[in-house]
Amino acid sequence: MNKPTTKSDLTRAQIIEGALRALSKTGVIGTTTRKIAAEAGVRLATLHYHFDSKSALLVAVLEKLIEQIAERMHQDRVAEDADMDQCIEQLLRGSWRAIAQTKAIQIVHYELTLYALREGIQWLAERQYEAYLRLYRDRLAVANRGSNQLSAAACTALARFILAGIDGLILQELAKPSAERSRRGIDALVTAAQAYARQLAQ
Template sequence: MARMPSAERRTQLTEAAIRAMTRDGVARTTTRSIAAEAGVSLSVVHYCFDSKQALLEAVIEAITAHYVTVVREAIRPKATLRETVRAGFQAYWDHVCAQPGEHMLTYELTQYALRRPGFEHLARRQYAIYRDTYEELVRELVRDTGLRPRVPVAVLAGYLAAMTDGLTLGLLALGDEGAAAELLDLVTAQVEGMMGP
């Protein structure tokens, strides 16, 4: 096995954990199965992650980073605020449709953490990452457009996190990708209204 910098090895193991958990579920995924998925010895997993909590937190952060990168690229300023916002929502939605297992895993991670004593902070951290990410994206949008939101940025970020959470769960449960366009148009109009004139 080739030596690899610690940060790179953690990334490799985190991505292997995401694949294994997406396939087998959080509860059934073991450090042994993650090691097998990554093609490393079990001791490497234990060396890189001192606890299951640390591994799950890395998984949560990595999954969020996957779609934040896609959305951030999509919301580069367009001709209008509406086009910019809609492009961000569409990029996220496309990611959900392309990676439903990964998004399903986020809900499973939340439930897993909430049901395990001592792991509850992971669920709180997960949703704080969502809210903080939206707040960062909104602040970037405000900076790039010069608009002043009609509601506090933190409130708008919380709304966006809750709204996309509900839309995502709806898609995963109902499987109706076609219903997305009208919903995304509606949410885009709402966000545009909250962003001010």
């Protein structure tokens, strides 16, 4: 993760962190730039100097969220000698551990997607989705070797399948929390993803 070095970078990072806190409290629609400035401890003029619109700030927030997810996934790295089955299991269980600790942020993720679609900024929703897809695909690449190696297209298809499954479990957990049900869901998703990987390798 790149750390801010200049005063301008530090202020920008401060605003983004303030935006994350504000979004977690009041959601995308209810969060104004004035509320973000207050949460960040900066003047409104300072916020607008660094970000000329709410959309520009939301892009920066999205990039921060993706960076945080990538960092968590890096900390829970897949063993270099893991086969595809092991990689899938480690990836899913590690991802779910990180997700379970950041429920408020998960809501912000979905709100950002819906906001982008409602406001006609489709590229922001696409950018968010592609970034998460790339994170999963890159992790799967660690185990994508040997006689049953997947093609690039198959590896992407497997990453899409895993991402779709994780998204469904997150929404279910947010709507009606149950750690035990989610654990069983992850178990089932691991098994299904492993079977799909074998199918794609044929």
